[in-house]
Amino acid sequence: MLNIAQPEEVTFSPELITRFNEIVTRYPEGKQKSALLPILHLVQAEFGWVSAPAMDKVAEYLHIKSIEVYEVATFYTMFFLKPLGKHVLEVCRTGPCCLVGAEKIMKYIEQKLGVKEGEVTPDGLFSWRGVECLAACGMGPVLQIGPEYKFHENLTEAKIDELIDSLRLTTADKPQIS
């Protein structure tokens, strides 16, 4: 977190705040901290990653200390603490997927995108990384792409080609960092 350039300021839109407000109603009074994970997911979906100023804002909104947000955001692997590509391909790398070729798929993605795990392609469109078991072992190899976490199953090199090409075509967009 310390070595990453952080935005000066982050603003949450009224729409986003409305969604936060709805989430908080799910818990008893005074237990609004329970909303932290769902809110961090919304923040990441909005900005592409979870920056320190965004975490401070979340803390302010939930009336908790910033450190309570930092310790959670750094514990859970789904939250990106630095900007990544617009599309992050997360490939399952755990045993059952490896039995059916996940390691080859990761190598192929690395070669196809020309960047190492956790890096961003020069056009800013893609990153990839290995993640632990995604609970889709019977459909392996699998990968997921946030923020919707759509699953791509029974992967082959041809399917990776098709997927990456189709993602390149979707260009409608909000900037990664605001």
Next chain:
Amino acid sequence: MGRKLLLEHINVPGINTFDVYRQNGGYRALEKALKTMSSDDIVEEVKKSGLRGRGGAGFPTGMKWSFLAKPEGKARYLVCNADESEPGTFKDRYLMTYIPHLLVEGMIVSSFALGANTSYIYVRGEMMPQIRILEKAIAEAKAAGFLGKNILGSGFDHEVYVQPGGGAYICGEETALIESLEGKRGNPRIKPPFPAISGLYNCPTVVNNVETIAAVVPIVNDSGDEYAKLGIGRSTGTKLISASGNLNKPGVYEIELGVSVEEFIYSDEYCGGIANGKRLKAVVAGGSSVPILPANLILKTANGENRLMTYESLAEGGFATGTMLGSGGFVAFDEDQCIVRNTWNFSRFYHHESCGQCSPCREGTGWMEKVLHRLEYGHGKLSDIDLLVDVSKKIEGNTICPLGDAAAWPVASAIRHFRDEFEWHVTNPKEAMERNFGLAHYADPLPKPEPELSQN
């Protein structure tokens, strides 16, 4: 064909919607429970059913429910554990995707039995599509009057909420899940107090797996006694098995407990045999945490009896020659798979997922990963094998939660049953990088499986 209780209507088009689910007998258990039964009646039926926790531990559900404290003026909670993360397990994803109302109905009936006015379904964050599916199902149930205030005039109020996790295997442990639901890191709590006394927001809480809660629906519909007629001995009812690895037909199967392992692997009703005409080398029968067994020991017990898919039969022989049913994550390895590589892979998983509270687990899982890495990549020493056994023994039983055991067992069992393959990696490092060890003496001893064999 075995009897199906959970997936009976899974092939009905539109069963994921409220209307079709209802037309196929859905929400009958809810009506029966709220109109004709007391909460104690339901707990009694669940006890009679012999249902055991389907998340992995296999603890009797009725007993767990009866431990729930009921102090005056304090809320009680039911929390559904849908943090499915045990490698090899994907049954809950399947159930939530294709028949979400079964879980929603089970949540309402179980909450009524426990006297919980609010319940949460904690779904792992990666299952965002399933979270949306459940939210839709809950909204449909609410619109039909099955959620909210005074449901069906019973005086029972109930709301169900879906909570996303953040990507942490440890949150499948019930106290870590509760911590996470409170908006904290998923660090397991020291027990006692157990959640039944002090769980979510320090209130009495029951945490049950998705499949366990879904099973309450047929139990209430048909009675606990009927449910207990299925299965063998203390393994009653049906179980969802997630089959993966080198199988012709990987997928989720609902089995009646008591099907033989051989039939499960080789019959066309289930996995249809090993893929690409290869032979079976090993099986992890209940999710990555349970001991791996070579083909000969998974098909037959050390006494030569057919191994059955039950809690007892899979555990026959203890850890020396047996394993566990666990979560039902059934991973098959063909003759080309490397046991050392897979053991390294699993160790990396547990190292990555250790929450870091207990030193034996935090440090030990990392040491095991490192040592296994050097064995797999040709830099190992023979003494490394005993070192691994030693480290695994020092993790086991010395941690707050079962993650330590879960990390230790796969390593200890792989060495117990495949020691020669580990030694071969040390003595033939170059060769080990180029080809796999193969089947050796623990190979599937059976000739080409014939259908009549499975009738035994």
